Amino acid sequence: MIPSTDDSIPEDPIDFQLDNEISTLQDQISALKAQRSIQVSTILSSQSTRSTLNRLRASQKQSKLSPTTTDTTPLLSTSTAQLVHTRENLYRLCAGITTFRIQDPDPNAVDDGKVLGLRIDVASTGKFVRPYYVMLNKPFAGSELLRVHRHTIPPCIPLSSLVDRYLPNGKGSAAMGSKEPGAKKQDLRRFARALRKEIVGYHNRVSVIKGLRKEFKLDEKVSRKGKGRERVIADISAADAEAKQVRIEWVDGRIGRCVVGEGGEVRKCVVIGEEGRDFETERRVARGAMEGIGERLREGIY
Numbered sequence: 001m002i003p004s005t006d007d008s009i010p011e012d013p014i015d016f017q018l019d020n021e022i023s024t025l026q027d028q029i030s031a032l033k034a035q036r037s038i039q040v041s042t043i044l045s046s047q048s049t050r051s052t053l054n055r056l057r058a059s060q061k062q063s064k065l066s067p068t069t070t071d072t073t074p075l076l077s078t079s080t081a082q083l084v085h086t087r088e089n090l091y092r093l094c095a096g097i098t099t100f101r102i103q104d105p106d107p108n109a110v111d112d113g114k115v116l117g118l119r120i121d122v123a124s125t126g127k128f129v130r131p132y133y134v135m136l137n138k139p140f141a142g143s144e145l146l147r148v149h150r151h152t153i154p155p156c157i158p159l160s161s162l163v164d165r166y167l168p169n170g171k172g173s174a175a176m177g178s179k180e181p182g183a184k185k186q187d188l189r190r191f192a193r194a195l196r197k198e199i200v201g202y203h204n205r206v207s208v209i210k211g212l213r214k215e216f217k218l219d220e221k222v223s224r225k226g227k228g229r230e231r232v233i234a235d236i237s238a239a240d241a242e243a244k245q246v247r248i249e250w251v252d253g254r255i256g257r258c259v260v261g262e263g264g265e266v267r268k269c270v271v272i273g274e275e276g277r278d279f280e281t282e283r284r285v286a287r288g289a290m291e292g293i294g295e296r297l298r299e300g301i302y
Helices: 013-045 047-062 073-095 159-166 188-215 226-230 279-285 290-301
Strands: 097-103 114-120 132-137 147-151 233-238 245-250 255-260 266-273
Touching: 013 047, 013 073, 047 073, 097 188, 114 188, 132 188, 147 159, 159 188, 188 233, 188 290, 245 290, 255 279, 255 290, 266 279, 279 290
Parallel strands: none
Antiparallel strands: 097 114, 114 132, 132 147, 233 245, 245 255, 255 266
16 A cells, blocks of 8 residues: 655644634734723823823922822823824824925035925824935026925836926926916926825835735745635735735635726736636626725635
8 A cells, every 4th residue: 555645734623723812812912002002192192181290290399209109200201292292293194295495515506505395294004104205406597497306205106207297397398386378387286296195005005915915814924734724815915016016826826916096996807727717706806996805805715
């Protein structure tokens, strides 16, 4: 009798149940920590908390502190810092785009070194990412035309096309406020809004892809027992630099690609396997927004 070459470990329902319980507890711990952080921030930044701490501090100054009395100075300092942080986040969330002036230290800089800066703030997955900056100057003598001097925009954002559309510098271009008929006028406001829209869309698409990977546990180590046996999706990733195309790979060998529109909707989807195209999965995936791809995939799996 030929010995079996199958070295797979037999399924153990107890190990499987323990793995699921551990994963659930870890998720609950993470959720509770996040909830505690939110509650602490809310309590420290509230007006009633600050009023209470100020009254306690005033009473402590009048009377000598006893060994059993709690010093409220650290709490008040933390509350003030939290209030400043909350106001800053509120401003960054509401403003989104901030302008400021810069003086170029180069003595040979154009326009006497005057530079206009744009700061673009974007929040992703509940946190603010590092701000993006665009520096503009007026390089042409006797002209008010603006030109991008320096920037920190990543290559995945179509900055050049936005500049050509909203800040043209070629023949027939005119500065903002110009009354020259038939000229292509620059529009800094529309340029800034369009640029921020592109950046926000990019971060939203990247965060959705990360969420899909987490939903299907693609970043966890694969084992022969426990949760590893449940895996149906092998990989989900961005197929291009702008994350406007999503590549989905199934364990059974099927490969799909989704095209995402400007508003986050799935415009097209193609899924190909060994037996040809899977039209049912294509229709299911392309039925709504990008955020619901995971739920729609699970409809077909389970």
